Amino acid sequence: MLEAQRRNYASLDPCVHCGFCLPACPTYLVTGDEGHSPRGRIVLMRALERGEMSPHDPALLEHLDACLGCRGCEPVCPSGVGYGSGLEAAREQIFEARGLSPMARAVLGVFQHRAVWRPLFALARTLRATGLPQLLSGRSRFGFGLGMLAASSEQRLNGAAGRPSSNSPSQTGRPGNYLPTPGAAPLPRPTVALFRGCVMNALFSHVHAATRRTLEVNGYQVVEVRGQACCGALHEHAGNAGAARSLAEANVAVLSDQADFIAVNSAGCGALLKEYGRLLGSPTAAKMAAKVRDISELLAERGPRAGAPIGLEVAYDAPCHLQHAQRVHQAPLALLGAVPDLRLQILPGSDRCCGSAGIYSVLRPQMARAVLDDKIASFAAAQPRPDLIVTGNPGCLMQIGAGLRAAGLPIGVAHPVELLDLSYEEAGYYEVSGER
Ligand code: SF4
Ligand code: SF4
Incomplete structure (x- = not known):
């Protein structure tokens, strides 16, 4: 057994x-x-x-595979x-002894190679643009999968401005210019490299665009870094540390010297990027990991600058990998606090896993849905009913969004930074070209 495994x-x-x-x-409660x-x-x-137990023991595999890793x-x-850390060691030991299930191997193989996931996600975007996933989403496994794709659209951000919602898959817009508070000494403008990731880049480019604009308004200078890979979190959670390390090395090679900070708007990716030093055991990786911040942390460090009211009722749902892995609790609330008069609810169970958990919802759909059901019931019972559930992780957005659709609840999902972006546009800090 490796020393790192023993330590874990x-x-x-x-x-x-x-x-x-x-x-x-959540799995015990279910x-x-x-x-x-x-x-x-x-x-x-x-x-x-x-x-004392074999890594091939069926009971051991059943119970450890059913853990969400939340x-x-x-x-x-x-x-x-x-x-x-203990789960990581156990999953690594099991992976070394018996590899991955065929389904897990197939899914993780996709994320390992950009040449594979890019065309597949391009197809998904084409399907999404037809509007069929929105129409055909439902409770069946197929319908739920379509609901997940539909939930990755930009939606329902029509607040005070009364704009129609849009399912446009991409929205570039004009980056906002930093507007210093009148009378205040100008703050230094740190550079920030945006971590693009795979799912975020392919299906949530509207969140990346909102991230860029809101960072610029808060005095950061955003730089683009080419050649980034998937963060490797899905592989690491499955016990395939070798694949996670090779993806991490690719990211360290292109990102380590590029900016003062690395902004991440996906909680799952951010949790592993912050651990690259431990994963790779190199000073360069540790130096890069020290620059990683969730987008909410960077914005909270600057206040963030207040926008204009947008007239929405929202419920915040904390991603597990933000609250438990990164231990970031207040920053997303500070971000939402910059939207004046936002009616914000924290509902019972908002700190509990939604069942997405990387590729868990693909591998164990029944348990994932059972875990999600409690959360959906809490949204259904909320008074007043929220217009939107906001959460900072793509898997959670898709899982919760599909669950809401399957339950027939007229509630949308959005990343917190999308709300701030709309609020800034309302305040006139910038205009987003095209439609919302
Ligand atoms: S709380 Fe989450 S990580 Fe802990 S045992 Fe349960 S499912 Fe696994
Ligand atoms: S993990 Fe902590 S809370 Fe759970 S049984 Fe062990 S000591 Fe108690």
């Missing part, structure tokens, strides 16, 4: 089996099965580490157990 397993040492983590675990709880999984992982069990643990 050691993060499970403080567990005293108290069970305080059980009510925070099944009531101790084997699907953090405490049960820790016992299994320790048995695997000690060689790390909702970490903040509630009074002993400070590092569950995520």
